[in-house]
Amino acid sequence: MMSMRANGEEFRTGTGDQPSHLSTHQPHPGMNRVLFLLTFSILINYIDRSNLSIAAPLLKDELGISNTQLGTLLAAFFWTYGLMQIPAGWLVDHFDVKWVFAAGFFIWSTATAATGMLHGFAALIAVRVILGVGESVAFPSYSNILGTYFPEARRGFPNALIMAGLSLGPAVGILIGGTVVGRFGWRPFFFALGLGGLVWLAPWLAWMPRKARPPHASASHGIGIVPIFRQRSAWGTCLGQFCINYFLYFLLTWLPTYLKRGRGFSMNDVAKYGGLLFLMSAISALVWGRLADRWINAGATPTLARKGSMVVGHVGIGISLILTAVTEGRLFIGMLALTGIFLGIACCSSWAITQTLAGPQASGRWTGVQNFIGNFAGWVAPVLTGFLVDRTGHYYWPFFVTAGVAWIGAMSWGLIVGRVETVDWGRLASRPAILAGPAPNTTSS
Helix, strand or coil: CCEEEECCEEEEECCCCCEHHHCCCCCCCCHHHHHHHHHHHHHHHHHHHHHHHHHHHHHHHHHCCCHHHHHHHHHHHHHHHHHCHHHHHHHHHHCCHHHHHHHHHHHHHHHHHHHCCCCCHHHHHHHHHHHHHHHCCHHHHHHHHHHHHCCHHHCHHHHHHHHHHHHHHHHHHHHHHHHHHHHHCHHHHHHHHHHHHHHHHHHHHHHCCCCCCCCCHHHHCCCCHHHHHCEHHHHHHHHHHHHHHHHHHHHHHHHHHHHHHHCCCCHHHHHHHHHHHHHHHHHHHHHHHHHHHHHHHCCCCHHHHHHHHHHHHHHHHHHHHHHHHHCCHHHHHHHHHHHHHHHHHHHCCHHHHHHHHHHHHHHHHHHHHHHHHHCHHHHHHHHHHHHHHHHHCCCHHHHHHHHHHHHHHHHHHHHHCCCCCCECHHHHHHCCHHHCCCECCCECC
């Protein structure tokens, strides 16, 4: 296997002169319908985790709680969701991801249905904590499956589909949920979502292969958390994921309340304009993910295509968030749409980068580590936003803070994350312990 350099970056070649990242291998047979189920599952996932924010204006009045208490309730999901990421990554790399994901899906759907039957503040916090446990297996499972069955040059669009489903979840939740909550109340909405979501399990159990594991899975058992943290790029992806989650969760948890209380829109307008932002994000993710794959197949390195997407998206969403906070009328609606476009660009390549860096040997665990640190943003963003609104009486500062976090993310993806190449875990394992300190990504040669 030969090593070549282009544009200052090293890539590997196979039997000919074609870079290995331009592999034209097709995805594993039968995985297209599994990819459809994964996309649909993340749509359900994000409806279920964002539905409380849709009900927040009514729920706040019913329970008589402050904005700070509402922020705490919105953040409760992330307490266990974040803490369970590393165990979830270990589970999907060591056991059959088909059954791990099915168990998590069942737990979160049941918790969603139970939410509609609860009345106390403490009980609602408890069920949101359980929801976080169930949903914690989602992204480690996605990375395990996509990193195993889809080659690098065809991995951007499947990841973009996942991100599109992520954005469509809140879009559908706000568009339909806002209307349903406005007409029937928030409790029937939760009950129907939870029970309806369980239907997804039937095709999943029928279509997902019984063993979603790479051929060399036994070797992957030796890759622990410490070797991942020794990679500089792991720190970059973790900080970058924190920044993604901060602006994503800011929008997921507070956008409906902001549109209702901060802008004075009706629930129908909240549904329409909130749905617009996330719909634009879904479209943007699909288009940009496809373009990134084509760019790589045309000769660009994954480093340039994937990292470039992240920097453009983060810089753009920071600018659009500030403009959203200070504009009025039709220009404000346009800025909401622009924020959605940059949200799709900022999210669509993050897990494709992780899957390539970790390889199929460690994609679940690296994703778990990255999502564990990244989801501290879910602890901070909802509560800090509520605190700032209570202290200042308006929403300018939450938007400005979120924009600053987005720009930190741009620096993290662009400067801390190194070349987007798979770590040579075998070489690291064979190094003497005294030499096994922090090092840049080590790639196969």
